[in-house]
Amino acid sequence: MLALDPVAARLFLPFVLVIGLYVSWSDLRAMRIPNGSVILLALAFVVLGPFVLPFEIYGFRLIHLAVMLVCGMILTALRVMGAGDAKFIAAAAPYIAIADLHLVFMILAATILAAFATHRMAKHSPLRRLAPDWESWDRTRDFPMGTALSTALTLYVALAAFT
Template structure:
């Protein structure tokens, strides 16, 4: 992976609480708050200046724009929720361009695992602990439950490779 241990050390402590917020919110209400998306963008805007070489920092904003366009098209086709689209775009600058291919495999694995965990939790006593979560009754899957952990896992892998 191209993302360095130093980058992961800087980003991860700020990304983890936002990822928990996004995951929880998406499972509870099937919405990713705009404030969470904005918080992730602010983390990159501020910490990215410290963690990345300036040229890389500037280029990573292009990742945001490209992913925003792609995910908004997917949203227009009703393949992805608007909150998921915005959050995926906010995640994009954290991922180095050469890491996109392995990240997509990581996202795929995280999506499968999140789907299984959600369906198993739905059929267990966990559902009784939070019976009002909207994700229990909706046909759609709360993608924030996969997107947010995928970013955390990506940074954690970079940290472990340190």
């Protein structure tokens, strides 16, 4: 059983799913995660969280957002990750229960491997003609990490919602 409450997960899932799809598409297309999508993800938690989470848990989850934002800013300044990825991680942090971190890291590892392999295969296949102007095809070393991050968050919330 996951630590994220199934009722909360069912309420969060439609928002996480739609925003996650947009983040994936945007990162693939332009190698950018728009600020608006990150703000909407955080706002969905801020607005909906008090209705489905106990106040103590809700408050601690908001602290997760702040801590991850600071960590992300440091990692961005050190050029370890992009600013969009750091902001997305911060906005996603409140949705994740600390007790589920081991599972979230396993999901993230799997989604990174799957997204990277799929992206590179599509880049060198006729599928590329479906979106020939995507910037992620032309960057040789960069990878649109928002795809893996949003997929991992969506899978985690979906698992919590339906288990």
